[in-house]
Amino acid sequence: MAAPATSEMLKRLRDSIVRKPPYESGTLPITPKDLILYFGKDKIAKRIDFSAPDDAQLEELAKSCERASFGLNNTDVIDEDYRKAGKLDAEHFATLLVPERTRLVDIVRNQLLEGEAAQRPLELELYKLNVYGEGSFFKSHKDTPRGESMFGSLVITLPTPHEGGALVLRHGGEEWTVDAATALAEAAAPSIAFVTFFSDVEHEVLPVTSGHRVTITYNLSYGDIASPAGSSAGPIPPVVPPVGEASFRTALEALLADPNFLKYGGKLGFGLRHVYPVHQRVLTGSTWKQGSLKHVYKLLKGPDALVHRVCTTLRLRVKLYLAYEDDRDDDYDPDDYEDEDVEDEDKEGGLFGVNLGGVPLVLVPDIPRANCEPDGDLAERLGGKFTNHPDPSRVEIDDHVQWVTEPKSLTKHATPVLAFGNEAQLEWQYADLCMVVSVGRANRRSTIRE
Numbered sequence: 001m002a003a004p005a006t007s008e009m010l011k012r013l014r015d016s017i018v019r020k021p022p023y024e025s026g027t028l029p030i031t032p033k034d035l036i037l038y039f040g041k042d043k044i045a046k047r048i049d050f051s052a053p054d055d056a057q058l059e060e061l062a063k064s065c066e067r068a069s070f071g072l073n074n075t076d077v078i079d080e081d082y083r084k085a086g087k088l089d090a091e092h093f094a095t096l097l098v099p100e101r102t103r104l105v106d107i108v109r110n111q112l113l114e115g116e117a118a119q120r121p122l123e124l125e126l127y128k129l130n131v132y133g134e135g136s137f138f139k140s141h142k143d144t145p146r147g148e149s150m151f152g153s154l155v156i157t158l159p160t161p162h163e164g165g166a167l168v169l170r171h172g173g174e175e176w177t178v179d180a181a182t183a184l185a186e187a188a189a190p191s192i193a194f195v196t197f198f199s200d201v202e203h204e205v206l207p208v209t210s211g212h213r214v215t216i217t218y219n220l221s222y223g224d225i226a227s228p229a230g231s232s233a234g235p236i237p238p239v240v241p242p243v244g245e246a247s248f249r250t251a252l253e254a255l256l257a258d259p260n261f262l263k264y265g266g267k268l269g270f271g272l273r274h275v276y277p278v279h280q281r282v283l284t285g286s287t288w289k290q291g292s293l294k295h296v297y298k299l300l301k302g303p304d305a306l307v308h309r310v311c312t313t314l315r316l317r318v319k320l321y322l323a324y325e326d327d328r329d330d331d332y333d334p335d336d337y338e339d340e341d342v343e344d345e346d347k348e349g350g351l352f353g354v355n356l357g358g359v360p361l362v363l364v365p366d367i368p369r370a371n372c373e374p375d376g377d378l379a380e381r382l383g384g385k386f387t388n389h390p391d392p393s394r395v396e397i398d399d400h401v402q403w404v405t406e407p408k409s410l411t412k413h414a415t416p417v418l419a420f421g422n423e424a425q426l427e428w429q430y431a432d433l434c435m436v437v438s439v440g441r442a443n444r445r446s447t448i449r450e
């Protein structure tokens, strides 16, 4: 049985993974010329100066918009119960505002991103202009990933007088509200308001109660995703160590130094806190190949990036998996596997604190093929391996994975999920992943071979 000191140290490790909100917002003073916007689909474009917009001009802008659709799986749907707003695609408007020439890129880099990610080249793609008149809104959704390198969105609110239309952001059971209307009314003119958030943050525009709310949206991507440095390449040391890195590292080092902790080596599991885009090969069934989660290593953000970076620095091998819950195993009954010798504490994940309720998990290293094995148990069908199975003979990952943080939600079966996005798209979908860290035996912890 474990020494209590080890379980206390593990608890400290878990508690040391700090989270900061997955968004950043504020107002930014701007030169008046950056508030000039041209719009229209005809030969002659109209011009509006947002430093002093009048209602008639805003009405004209609203009229030239199309009704905004949203993505429900692979179809673009117009449903005013879900999204009531006007939009212009990027080819139908032009703005002198170039985020790269303002502090906005710095803000994304240094306040949204952290550590290694903050050093990488960023790309901002102008996406859409949205106009919300009185009574307009956009219900809760996540922005559809448009490629493997997209990591977030930037929404700029132009300084038009309006009320309502606050943006509510939700992630990991927490909720934040950004009220650009109030922030702009209080800011020195001319200013814009901005919100930048990670792609897996759910967001909702509450109804506008008066005036016009005008936003310009950008898709944020990493510019270096095409030249993968490989997951095992040494991490680039961050210029500014991210929040919590030192405490996580200290807690992990303390555990590794304890000879009672995974005496013969083993695996530590971390459910990732963010979701990441994976290619929906389950649907296309075409281009399945090994290493289909490889791009995710370079997309890791916030606490996920921190765990990966510290483990790699301590020379522990890290691998990403999709975690599937085997909820279709009719033969499986946890009572069949009651083991008299196992202490209650261990049965509940005791030593490691995270109780997965004896759920047999299949860890899958690649996105499963569409035409995966029709027969056999879930592990065989998906090309994965069992862990956390109460029957030790079925546990194929060398050791039970000891979960430090629980996988957030387990993918059930290999079916696509119904997705509400801001654009119809099924090629890329968000997935919950987990990180498995291999730990060597007590006097030889390193699992990265030279």
Ligand SMILES: O=C(O)CCC(=O)C(=O)O
Pocket: 128, 130, 138, 143, 155, 167, 203, 205, 215, 217, 422
């Ligand atoms: O207008 C906004 O504040 C957000 C728009 C949005 O969420 C989107 O276009 O996906």
Ligand SMILES: [Fe+2]
Pocket: 141, 142, 143, 203, 422
């Ligand atoms: Fe959105």
